[in-house]
Each structure stands twice: as C-alpha cells, then as structure tokens.
Amino acid sequence: MKHLLKYLFVCFVCAVNMSVMAQPVADVKGQVKCQGKGLSNVVVTNGFDCVLTDAEGRYALPYHRDARFVYVTTPAGYLPQREKSLPHYYKRIESSVGSYDFTLTKNPKNDNKHICLVQSDVQAAKASDIEGYVKYLKDVRQFVDKQKSSDIFVLDCGDIVGNAPAIFPSYIQSSDVLDLPFYRAVGNHDMEYGVRSYEHSYKTFEEYFGPIYYSFNRGKAHYIVLNNCFYINRHYRYIGYIDERTLQWIEKDLSFVPKDHLVFVTMHIPTSSTKELKFNALLPDETSNASSIYDLLAGYDAHIFTGHTHYNWNVVFNDKLMEHNTAAVCGTFWKAEICTDGTPSGYGVYEVNGNQVTWKYKSAGYPLDYQFKGYPVGSSEENPQDIIANVWNWDEQWKVEWYENGKCMGEMQRFEGYDPEAKIICSDKERMVYDWIMPIKTEHLFKATPQDKNAAIEVVVTDRFGNVYKQNIK
Missing domain, CATH: 3.60.21.10 (Metallo-dependent phosphatases)
Known part of the structure; x- marks a missing residue:
C-alpha cells in the first residue's frame, strides 16, 4: 500500500508538471503610440518573428525562448525616443514585464x-x-x-x-x-x-x-x-x-x-x-x-x-x-x-x-570637394616618371583626365600600387610603433607621363554624378 501511494503521488506530480508545460507561454505584446494615439501598420520584431500593429497600435509576438529584445522598425515620418546618440527603439525582454509599449515622435523634418x-x-x-x-x-x-x-x-x-x-x-x-x-x-x-x-x-x-x-x-x-x-x-x-x-x-x-x-x-x-x-x-x-x-x-x-x-x-x-x-x-x-x-x-x-x-x-579637415590628391613626377618609387592621382571614392562611372600646359591629354591610366604619402608614413616605424602596419596596394590610383616634366599639369576628375574636381600638380 505504501508503494502504491508513492507511485500515485509521483504520477500526480508528473501530471501537474505536464499540465504546466502544456500551458502556452504568454505572447510578448504591447502597443506603439505617438502623442497618445496608437499607430497602425508598424513592424515590431523579437529578432525571429515580425508582426504589424493593428488599428490601435497593438501587437503580439509569439514567445521565443532565444529572443532577448522586442523592438520597432521605426516607420517613415517618425523617430524613436533617444538619449543623445542612443536611439531607444528596443526593450529587453524580462519575465517581470507584462507589456512592452513604445512611444514614437513625429519627425519634425521631411525625411523623404x-x-x-x-x-x-x-x-x-x-x-x-x-x-x-x-x-x-x-x-x-x-x-x-x-x-x-x-x-x-x-x-x-x-x-x-x-x-x-x-x-x-x-x-x-x-x-x-x-x-x-x-x-x-x-x-x-x-x-x-x-x-x-x-x-x-x-x-x-x-x-x-x-x-x-x-x-x-x-x-x-x-x-x-x-x-x-x-x-x-x-x-x-x-x-x-x-x-x-x-x-x-x-x-x-x-x-x-x-x-x-x-x-x-x-x-x-x-x-x-x-x-x-x-x-x-x-x-x-x-x-x-x-x-x-x-x-x-x-x-x-x-x-x-x-x-x-x-x-x-x-x-x-x-x-x-x-x-x-x-x-x-x-x-x-x-x-x-x-x-x-x-x-x-x-x-x-x-x-x-x-x-x-x-x-x-x-x-576630415578638408572641404567636401576635396575628392582626390595629385602627386608630381618623382613622388612614386614604382612610377618615377609619372604624375599620380589617388581618387579614393572612384568607381567605373568616374573619369580621370589630365592636362599638360592647358592641353587635354586624355584619361589617366588606372593601376594598382601604393599611395606615395602612405608609403612614406608607414616606413617610419618609430612613428607607426607597430611592425605590422604596412601600406596596402590600391586600385584607385591613376598615372600619366608628361612630355615636359616642368610643364603646368592639371588633373580633372568627374564623378558619376557629373561633379567636376580640379587640382594643379606642382
């Protein structure tokens, strides 16, 4: 009889535990508002699922055991609250929290x-x-x-x-x-x-x-x-x-x-x-x-x-x-x-x-139109007879041309190599401190060989949007 009672007690405890386990875990829910009114069609996520808020700004996300945050994809025209540089678009999921509510503000500027x-x-x-x-x-x-x-x-x-x-x-x-x-x-x-x-x-x-x-x-x-x-x-x-x-x-x-x-x-x-x-x-x-x-x-x-x-x-x-x-x-x-x-x-x-x-x-430290740097003949150890232009934001829709004594000589030749200044700086090991700092080869370099090394040289760069940048190479 004693063993039977023990067996029945164990069965009861297991049944209770199974019942508790079978209970659905509460959704992560809340409301997204602006000026006290709910915002509809705002995307809210837990990093696994994404849902839209309803007409009253309410949402419910299914519980996910690995989710650590619930957060809002801020819609156009609105901003999350923030503390200086930190936007508060998220809340950490905690067992003691029943509702995760977000308050957005209208963007005072035209974000289009x-x-x-x-x-x-x-x-x-x-x-x-x-x-x-x-x-x-x-x-x-x-x-x-x-x-x-x-x-x-x-x-x-x-x-x-x-x-x-x-x-x-x-x-x-x-x-x-x-x-x-x-x-x-x-x-x-x-x-x-x-x-x-x-x-x-x-x-x-x-x-x-x-x-x-x-x-x-x-x-x-x-x-x-x-x-x-x-x-x-x-x-x-x-x-x-x-x-x-x-x-x-x-x-x-x-x-x-x-x-x-x-x-x-x-x-x-x-x-x-x-x-x-x-x-x-x-x-x-x-x-x-x-x-x-x-x-x-x-x-x-x-x-x-x-x-x-x-x-x-x-x-x-x-x-x-x-x-x-x-x-x-x-x-x-x-x-x-x-x-x-x-x-x-x-x-x-x-x-x-x-x-x-x-x-x-x-x-940093230069005007916005500073889009490349030109180097005179003799600056590059690899190309000592050439002028060099480093056009750091170049892509295939840019054009890099050069002029000698006012005459257009055509486009400069793109090549892979070292920026002359970077090579000099990185060779100063006392300044660099770390031995592993080395110049790297880049493909946004351009070169051309002047007929007269004492000529007036101008490099003209046109970006993909038609903006023109000029620099005299001395």
Whole structure:
C-alpha cells in the first residue's frame, strides 16, 4: 500500500508538471503610440518573428525562448525616443514585464530628403584615441551645422573600440556632441573574446547598444543593420558570415518593404572586394556567404555599407547593387590622418531624395570637394616618371583626365600600387610603433607621363554624378 501511494503521488506530480508545460507561454505584446494615439501598420520584431500593429497600435509576438529584445522598425515620418546618440527603439525582454509599449515622435523634418553619414573603424583602445575621435567629430559637427534644415543621422559600421569594451562609454559620450542618432553595427574588435561560442561574443555590445540586427525607415529608404562578424573561438579568430537566424529575419523584414524603396545594409566586414566572389572562402575580411544577402536584396535598388579594411573602395556588382567600403576614422590606427591606401580619415555623405541617392566622401579637415590628391613626377618609387592621382571614392562611372600646359591629354591610366604619402608614413616605424602596419596596394590610383616634366599639369576628375574636381600638380 505504501508503494502504491508513492507511485500515485509521483504520477500526480508528473501530471501537474505536464499540465504546466502544456500551458502556452504568454505572447510578448504591447502597443506603439505617438502623442497618445496608437499607430497602425508598424513592424515590431523579437529578432525571429515580425508582426504589424493593428488599428490601435497593438501587437503580439509569439514567445521565443532565444529572443532577448522586442523592438520597432521605426516607420517613415517618425523617430524613436533617444538619449543623445542612443536611439531607444528596443526593450529587453524580462519575465517581470507584462507589456512592452513604445512611444514614437513625429519627425519634425521631411525625411523623404535626408542625409546619412557613414563612418567606420574608430577603433579606440585608449584615452588618446578618444582625443583623436573628438578632433574628428569637430569636422562632422561643422558639416552638420551647415545642414540644420536636413534630417541627418549616423551609421557606424563597427570596430567602435579596439578590443577594449571599457572604452564604449567614452565613445558614446564623445559621439553625443553631435546630438544625432547613431545606428551602430558590431565590429570584430567590438566582440567579447575568450567566450565559448559566437552567441556569447556580442553580449557586451548588446548591453550598450541593443540588438545586433535591426532596421528602420526614412522616407522611401529602408535601413538594415547587421552583425556579420562570426566568432569561431580559435586563437581569437572570426570569419565574415551571416547566420541563418539573421537571414531568416532579413527575409521577413524585407517582406514589408515595397520594391520601389531604396534599401541600405550596414555591417562591418565587406561582402566582397571584387564583383566575382572568391571560391571556397572562409574569410576574415569578406563575407563567406555573401551571395545569400545578394539573393535577399534582389529586386531592390540596394547599397551595402561596410568598413573593416581601413581603406576606401567601391564595388558595383550590377546596376541595382553596390557596396561602399568606407575608410577608417582612425586613419592609420591613430598614428596618421590618412589610411594605408592614402585615403584621408573621414566619412561618407549620402544624400537621399525619395528613392534616389547621391554621395561623396568627406575627408576630415578638408572641404567636401576635396575628392582626390595629385602627386608630381618623382613622388612614386614604382612610377618615377609619372604624375599620380589617388581618387579614393572612384568607381567605373568616374573619369580621370589630365592636362599638360592647358592641353587635354586624355584619361589617366588606372593601376594598382601604393599611395606615395602612405608609403612614406608607414616606413617610419618609430612613428607607426607597430611592425605590422604596412601600406596596402590600391586600385584607385591613376598615372600619366608628361612630355615636359616642368610643364603646368592639371588633373580633372568627374564623378558619376557629373561633379567636376580640379587640382594643379606642382
């Protein structure tokens, strides 16, 4: 009898537990409002599922055990609340919270026309690096102050710090001076190293900046920010890779975006430096499964913003897809104000009007029309008889011509080589400190051989939008 009672008690406990387990876990729900009224048709996500708010602005997302945040894809015409440079479009999921409500504000400016500033690789590792970042931000502030009527925000392509999470607060405080929203991507130097898996590598970043992938809208443009730094925990290694969870979310996110809208994707590691993807690649400097993101973007006019390489380079994959790899804010690792390809420290300026976009690269400390640097005969060790032009934001639709004593001599020849100034700077090992800092070859160099080395030389560069830039080579 004793054993029978024990058996019945165990059965009862199991039945109760099974009943509890069978109960559906509560949805993650809430309301999206503006000025006290619910907003309909706003996309809300937990990083796995995406839903639209109803007529009263209410939503309900199915419970997902791995979801850490619930967040809003801010619709055109609205802004999330923010604390200086930190937009508050997300809330951390906690068992004690019953409703996750969001309050948006109407954008006081016309976001159909807006300006997106793209920066990358601040890579601050110590206090002196933050001082360099503050100096750089003075240039950004001057640019922004001239655009007071425009809707402006910043996209940061990652490597905010240099393996120094303790610097995050200083970086945030410095960025706050612009009083603009910053939308940030994870860089490989922003990850937590020494953890056991990829899923733990971005936890510190999340504590400061929220979800590692998300989206928002401005006018007829849709912006997606991703993490493609896949930590593999072998000698602190990583590859460029977008995991399946993220790809599935992108597919759901894009299902709400009309095909006539522009799409901009921001992440740290480039997808590819060439039009043709490299074969059998597990790469730390390119995205191994880049074709997956290309497939998802098919049918949209799309642009990809990346950093990581510390040089400037554009890849036109086709007439609807282009990648802009942006040079480093830190220049040559805060040892010089140009990068190892000769591109000055700076940022991309993208002006969006409806579903059209134009862009320039803004060199910090220079006027916006400073789009290339010319070098006289004798500057290049590899091409001592030639004048050289470094046109850092070049793509196939640009034209680079030269004049000798006022006569047009035609287009300059593009070649792969070293920027003369970058080569000199990197050879100064005392200044560079680190032996591994080296100049890199770039393909945005142009050369021509004057008939008279003492002639008056002028280089004339025309960008894809018809803007003309001139420089006398002395």
